[in-house]
Amino acid sequence: MSFSNSTALIAGASTVTALLLATSTMGLFSKNQMPVAGRNVIVTGASQGMGKAVALLLAAEGANVAIIARDQKKLDAAGAEIQAVIDRNGSKYFGQKMVIISADLSNPHKAQQALTEAEVQLGDTEILWCCAGGANPGHFVDYSPEDLQWGMNTNYWSAVYIAHAAIKAMSQRPPPTPKNPKQGSPQRKVIFTSSLAAFCPFIGYGSYVGPKAALRALTDCLRQECLLYDIGVHCCFPGGIDSPGLVNENLTKPILTKKIEESDVIQSPEVVAKACLDELQSGQTLPVPSYLARAARAGMVGPTPRTSTFVEIILTWIATIVFIFVRRDQDSIVLKERKKGLPWQRQ
Ligand SMILES: NC(=O)C1=CN([C@@H]2O[C@H](COP(=O)(O)OP(=O)(O)OC[C@H]3O[C@@H](n4cnc5c(N)ncnc54)[C@H](OP(=O)(O)O)[C@@H]3O)[C@@H](O)[C@H]2O)C=CC1
Numbered sequence: 001m002s003f004s005n006s007t008a009l010i011a012g013a014s015t016v017t018a019l020l021l022a023t024s025t026m027g028l029f030s031k032n033q034m035p036v037a038g039r040n041v042i043v044t045g046a047s048q049g050m051g052k053a054v055a056l057l058l059a060a061e062g063a064n065v066a067i068i069a070r071d072q073k074k075l076d077a078a079g080a081e082i083q084a085v086i087d088r089n090g091s092k093y094f095g096q097k098m099v100i101i102s103a104d105l106s107n108p109h110k111a112q113q114a115l116t117e118a119e120v121q122l123g124d125t126e127i128l129w130c131c132a133g134g135a136n137p138g139h140f141v142d143y144s145p146e147d148l149q150w151g152m153n154t155n156y157w158s159a160v161y162i163a164h165a166a167i168k169a170m171s172q173r174p175p176p177t178p179k180n181p182k183q184g185s186p187q188r189k190v191i192f193t194s195s196l197a198a199f200c201p202f203i204g205y206g207s208y209v210g211p212k213a214a215l216r217a218l219t220d221c222l223r224q225e226c227l228l229y230d231i232g233v234h235c236c237f238p239g240g241i242d243s244p245g246l247v248n249e250n251l252t253k254p255i256l257t258k259k260i261e262e263s264d265v266i267q268s269p270e271v272v273a274k275a276c277l278d279e280l281q282s283g284q285t286l287p288v289p290s291y292l293a294r295a296a297r298a299g300m301v302g303p304t305p306r307t308s309t310f311v312e313i314i315l316t317w318i319a320t321i322v323f324i325f326v327r328r329d330q331d332s333i334v335l336k337e338r339k340k341g342l343p344w345q346r347q
């Protein structure tokens with residue numbers, strides 16, 4: 001090969017590489033991976049906090065929404081807010097609907113019933129976004145077996161049973177014909193909600209990080225199986241959310257947990273919902289709403305597919321190093337407490 005030929009080849013190859021990097025990092029030319037207008041969406045944990053913000057956002061963008069939680073009063077209040085958003089949309093999205101379903105989703109029969117009920121009222125489910133969850137922070141030694149089971153029921157089973165019912169139903173039927181094929185990918189979605197604390201587990205979340213990390217592992221497993229049925233499976237990783245749940249858990253949160261959380265940035269439910277939706281629409285498997293969670297994801301991404309490959313790989317190197325210092329910093333908070341003496345040395 002002559003000198004000029006190989007130069008042209010290298011120049012061509014670098015241009016293609018640069019273009020590929022640019023499109024993968026900036027999302028240029030990519031279509032919306034999760035349009036919501038006119039589609040049937042179920043949001044769990046939608047009576048308050050992040051779930052309610054997700055339901056309000058999707059309703060504002062024209063989705064038909066079914067909201068699920070246990071407490072009927074809180075559901076009715078959230079339902080009124082969502083209906084107001086739908087009324088404001090006017091005739092922009094024809095026949096937009098909202099339904100309220102009260103169910104304890106940690107019960108497999110109730111979860112199946114809730115899905116059936118939502119489908120009777122809305123039609124076939126296109127998106128299931130599981131937000132129901134919560135934490136009862138404490139030291140592991142202070143938990144009762146019931147406290148530990150509560151963590152698993154509230155965070156793992158409340159998401160897994162309804163996802164199981166939904167994926168079984170979806171896998172047997174084609175997606176509804178898109179009302180506007182130009183609006184983006186018609187793929188159906190199941191979305192879980194984990195936590196930044198599952199990427200970086202720390203003291204005080206002994207009943208919580210297990211189920212939240214399990215949701216992530218399940219996401220990787222189901223994402224692969226659901227390639228068979230053309231269903232996308234995703235899992236969001238918020239940091240602190242300014243929600244009623246956070247206010248409540250802070251009442252009993254151990255002091256060491258609070259100290260470690262000082263390095264986190266609390267976001268509003270609305271910001272978290274919008275940032276996660278943006279990431280889902282750009283095709284992210286593990287959406288995050290903050291830079292901190294994005295850095296933690298880079299350090300823990302493992303075999304999950306990534307978008308923006310180049311930037312994420314660099315970030316992975318950085319995060320791997322930063323994690324050494326984060327862990328040292330967190331441990332030093334705990335070790336300072338230990339200086340007061342081991343339990344059996346204290347009077
Ligand atoms: N707040 C935070 O700092 C963070 C939260 N997260 C996660 O984000 C999600 C949303 O959190 P947040 O906004 O604080 O939520 P909240 O704790 O404020 O609200 C939780 C929602 O889930 C519902 N829910 C709880 N258990 C069940 C159940 N068994 N069956 C049906 N519905 C249930 C609640 O309604 P009801 O009780 O009436 O059933 C409520 O609607 C959760 O999964 C949480 O773990 C992640 C990172 C940080």
Ligand SMILES: CCCCCCCCCCCCCCCC(=O)[C@@H](N)CO
Binds near residue numbers: 260299
């Ligand atoms: C590479 C660098 C990574 C750095 C990570 C450092 C993380 C420290 C703070 C994490 C705070 C997590 C809040 C989630 C709490 C939660 O899920 C509950 N409140 C739920 O209710």
